[in-house]
């Protein structure tokens with residue numbers, strides 16, 4: 001028997017989540033039965049989707065949703081050896097009993113020197129979001145100019161670096177001067193702090209006077225209304241997320257899109273990573289190779305301690321992270 005800790009959604013969020021929205025609970029888990037494995041959390045992923053999805057999919061009292069890298073501590077399932085690691089969507093909890101059907105093994109050629117936390121980020125869900133948004137939705141080509149917002153985050157840092165690998169010009173914006181310096185270190189051609197500029201329109205024009213072929217949108221809202229005006233004819237827009245709206249308390253009026261979309265014949269498409277599940281294996285191998293070759297740098301924002309899950313989540317939504325937000329147990 002093991003005592004699992006778990007964070008529940010005590011009360012639905014209104015605006016930015018608060019510590020009081022969460023409750024820490026404990027649960028006794030029995031020993032695994034035949035076919036089952038007992039998992040122990042090693043790294044928990046902290047992601048923006050948890051904010052809107054919790055409203056859509058959770059009841060008050062439910063365990064918060066989320067993925068983690070876990071270690072198999074006891075196994076009665078021959079497919080999972082004790083001591084091996086898996087990814088599992090079991091929510092914000094320290095231990096979980098699984099029948100094995102919901103587990104994704106870490107790629108078998110994972111290099112020993114790479115932290116397993118990258119399987120939640122650069123070589124995991126957020127890396128895949130960047131890759132698919134660029135290749136499948138933007139259909140980005142060499143020498144094109146790309147704009148990405150929330151550029152210093154998990155998805156944004158990957159978008160800019162993959163665009164550079166493909167021979168494109170990358171423009172990124174983020175919410176602090178330190179983040180902007182980091183984007184330049186990563187090889188972004190232009191970067192600016194959207195919180196300190198006097199005009200977003202001017203900053204976008206200065207960064208790419210000829211306009212943008214591709215726009216990878218993590219932020220939505222007013223930013224998108226302004227960015228659309230600076231797309232080139234036949235530009236492509238990948239709608240990845242709209243984090244600027246996740247904490248809204250009243251329905252948001254969408255960006256005004258028609259005149260730009262029609263007159264410039266733009267293409268805009270939303271996507272979810274899971275659409276290309278059939279490509280995940282090969283895509284993860286491509287991301288892993290770029291990381292091993294040093295062509296992609298991975299920064300993580302690691303918070304220690306399961307008790308800090310709510311704080312890490314609130315901080316990420318407030319811009320406190322550079323790179324992928326992860327909690328280490």
Ligand SMILES: NC(=O)C1=CN([C@@H]2O[C@H](COP(=O)(O)OP(=O)(O)OC[C@H]3O[C@@H](n4cnc5c(N)ncnc54)[C@H](OP(=O)(O)O)[C@@H]3O)[C@@H](O)[C@H]2O)C=CC1
Nearest residue numbers: 129153154155174175218240241242243244271272273319
């Ligand atoms: N479609 C898909 O399949 C997927 C979509 N996503 C989406 O990608 C986006 C980025 O996710 P991820 O990389 O994991 O998160 P990040 O690591 O980028 O963290 C979130 C960042 O968003 C920025 N942010 C917060 N509030 C605002 C705001 N009001 N305006 C502008 N920026 C804001 C902050 O950076 P700053 O300091 O720059 O403001 C913060 O650090 C999210 O919208 C997410 O939902 C993610 C994964 C998969």
Ligand SMILES: CCCCCC(=O)/C=C/[C@H]1[C@H](O)CC(=O)[C@@H]1CCCCCCC(=O)O
Nearest residue numbers: 049052065066067089091240241272273274
């Ligand atoms: C308007 C909201 C847009 C949110 C976009 C976003 O961030 C989507 C992220 C998903 C991504 O495509 C694949 C995922 O893993 C994210 C959703 C995961 C939901 C799983 C819920 C189960 C769980 O983790 O317990």
